[in-house]
Amino acid sequence: MPNDSFRPLSWDAIDDIVIVGGGLAGLFCALKLSPRPVTILAAAPIGQGASSAWAQGGIAAAMSPGDTFEKHVADTLEAGAGIVDEKMARSMVVEGPARIHDLLDYGVPFDRDLEGRLVLSREAAHSERRIVRVKGDMAGKAIMEALIAAVRKTPSIRVLEGYVVEELVREGRFVSGVIARPDAGQSKKRVHFPARAVVLCSGGVGHLYAVTTNPWEACGQGVGMAARAGAIIADPEFVQFHPTAINIGRDPAPLATEALRGDGAHLVNAAGRRFMLDIHPDAELAPRDIVSRGVFAEVQAGRGAFLDCTKAVGRHFPEMFPTVYASCKAAGIDPVEQPIPVVPAVHYHMGGILTDAEGRTSIDGLWAAGEVTSTGVHGANRLASNSLLEAVVFAARIAENIKGFLPEPKISDWGKNADESDDLVTVEDSPALARLRRIMSEHVGVIRNRTGLVSAIREIAVLERENTRMRFLNILTTAKLIAVGALLREESRGGHFRSDCPEQRAAWKRRSFLTLADADRVVAELAETEAA
Incomplete structure (x- = not known):
């Protein structure tokens, strides 16, 4: 008992x-x-x-x-x-x-x-x-x-x-x-x-x-x-990336709320250019997947991405958005006077x-x-x-x-x-979990393609063979389902963007349903292809 x-x-x-x-x-x-x-x-x-x-x-x-x-x-x-x-x-x-x-x-x-x-x-x-x-x-x-x-x-x-x-x-x-x-x-x-x-x-x-x-x-x-x-x-x-996580190297990353853009804050690059104006008619108020890809592109290109609240919110920042203000100040950023560095981060599934x-x-x-x-x-x-x-x-x-x-x-x-068992998981990332997080971010992230997804699925299968801990197997199972679902959906829609299939396809205008057995069949087929 x-x-x-x-x-x-x-x-x-x-x-x-x-x-x-x-x-x-x-x-x-x-x-x-x-x-x-x-x-x-x-x-x-x-x-x-x-x-x-x-x-x-x-x-x-x-x-x-x-x-x-x-x-x-x-x-x-x-x-x-x-x-x-x-x-x-x-x-x-x-x-x-x-x-x-x-x-x-x-x-x-x-x-x-x-x-x-x-x-x-x-x-x-x-x-x-x-x-x-x-x-x-x-x-x-x-x-x-x-x-x-x-x-x-x-x-x-x-x-x-x-x-x-x-x-x-x-x-x-x-x-x-x-x-x-x-x-x-x-x-x-x-x-x-x-x-x-x-x-x-x-x-x-x-x-x-x-x-x-x-x-x-x-x-x-x-x-x-x-x-x-x-x-x-x-x-x-379908994984949603929040376009404006505060890019200060913290894990988890603090969030610069959507309400800031709702109140008029602008996204700019290091040169001060509002890049979202060229991407969507609603600019900063476009759906999150579109804004996330816009921010991601600027960061990947080395131009950086910043949320400029200095005019829209300005001196009212501390009382209007105290949580964001505290996160910025802790990192040495004054959002009243300075744009906030941002990066897309996984936010919702x-x-x-x-x-x-x-x-x-x-x-x-x-x-x-x-x-x-x-x-x-x-x-x-x-x-x-x-x-x-x-x-x-x-x-x-x-x-x-x-x-x-x-x-x-x-x-x-x-x-x-x-x-009873010694199958324990610490609060800190184990090496295997840290490896999984890198795999998912590199291959199953904001922008995906078939080559990367196949690589991710195969690496997840290796992690499954190397680990028998119940909790980690639960985690790996979810990662496998996300990656297999992304591989099977050969189009781009919402939070799922394939650079090799960049358009929506009418045949995929539907929800997708998977069981673990379905996902394992895909893994087995990829293994057979690799062996051949």
């Missing part, structure tokens, strides 16, 4: 709902399930290992007098480059205002004007001002702080921090629990948590790449775990575990919400600030679906030790 120090007060048994992940989707789902007992397993203290807490822009919701659901849907479809699931996107947009009011009820201090109305800002590719934010660039932090406080006060929610989930347990066609490692994943002991419902809210894939804005916990383990359990993965090739409108995956007993999923609402390129909206909308739907599917809680015994 686990040591009593791991047992929260007043809990003598484990309930039948386990949520994996302590980010926005996980906490919101737990609160919506209340008073139903639920356990959250979080690898880090809740709020510290989640990309949600780092989100600067805010949540998109059609709530201003001149805005409509139809406009929000239209912008989402346009950004998604032709493969957004319109029905899913429309239902998400319609539920947006209600979820904003839920967050207000939980204590989120969204910005208001002097008359008490929500202050709404505009971001790239939005036709209206519809971003609900907090102190300019502190939405994620403020939302998470409010939800953490609400969770801590809710007696039906048990939070076990420092439990790294490594494996989904299947019994026949059902997921029946998870296996996790305590002590932030450093314990030799692994603990089995039985469950009738598992909700994966484990975050994104940013740390698969050398330059990312995501915390190190966002390394794709959730997608890999689900794929290894047999789940269908959708659109894995549009692909992930396929779910339906209720957050159900292709495996019975397994639900998923947040960035680990692919609901279809983002298509090939996520519209700015739709990610937090998606997280709360689908987390709430999952809670309702579980309540209907499992109307009565069933209490089981506490999890028993699953096994």
Whole structure:
């Protein structure tokens, strides 16, 4: 049995709902399930290992007098480059205002004007001002702080921090629990948590790449775990690069929020030239994939890329965007007077575990919400600030679906030790993970081609043969799915750009679906070709 120090007060048994992940989707789902007992397993203290807490822009919701659901849907479809699931996107947009009011009820201090109305800002590719934010660039932090406080006060929610989930347990066609490692994943002991419902809210894939804005916990383990359990993965090739990560050599890279460009900041090269004017009619407010490639080209050409906020924001920078200001000042940059050096960085994964409108995956007993999923609402390129909206909308739907599917809680015994092993992963990159991050950035990054993708897939296969650690195999599985998806999609669309197939193709105006078995067949075929 686990040591009593791991047992929260007043809990003598484990309930039948386990949520994996302590980010926005996980906490919101737990609160919506209340008073139903639920356990959250979080690898880090809740709020510290989640990309949600780092989100600067805010949540998109059609709530201003001149805005409509139809406009929000239209912008989402346009950004998604032709493969957004319109029905899913429309239902998400319609539920947006209600979820904003839920967050207000939980204590989120969204910005208001002097008359008490929500202050709404505009971001790239939005036709209206519809971003609900907090102190300019502190939405994620403020939302998470409010939800953490609400969770801590809710007696039906048990939070076990420092439990790294490594494996989904299947019994026949059902997921029946998870296996996790305590002590932030450093314990030799692994603990089995039985469950009738598992909700994966484990975050994104940013740390698969050398330059990312995501915390190190966002390394794709959730997608890999689900794929290894047999789940269908959708659109894995679509990785969104944020065009304006602050280029100061930090890992993860701090972010210069989209809202800066929404407020009029310009992208320039070292000569002071606004290069985006020649690339897209909307210049700096073009969709993120286009801006990312523009910034990437300037950096690769040696001209550098900079975000000039000196005229649009100027002396108001410290109070309008305190997070960005602090990051710049810490690096010796004064954004009031100086342009900010920027570079594209992996920011969001549009692909992930396929779910339906209720957050159900292709495996019975397994639900998923947040960035680990692919609901279809983002298509090939996520519209700015739709990610937090998606997280709360689908987390709430999952809670309702579980309540209907499992109307009565069933209490089981506490999890028993699953096994013991020395299969530990440190917070710092292992040499193998550092190698994987280089492979992904060089060959599966902003610009891709067949030669590079084949090379990446073959190198990932070598890493798989050389490593047997469960957590690293989960990570490698996700990297393999992204690379194989990018190889198979012989066109350029949204966040996926192939220099050898630079145009969109009508035959590929659809979502893609992969299983691990599908990906392994591609790897085997490449191995046969190489041998021949």
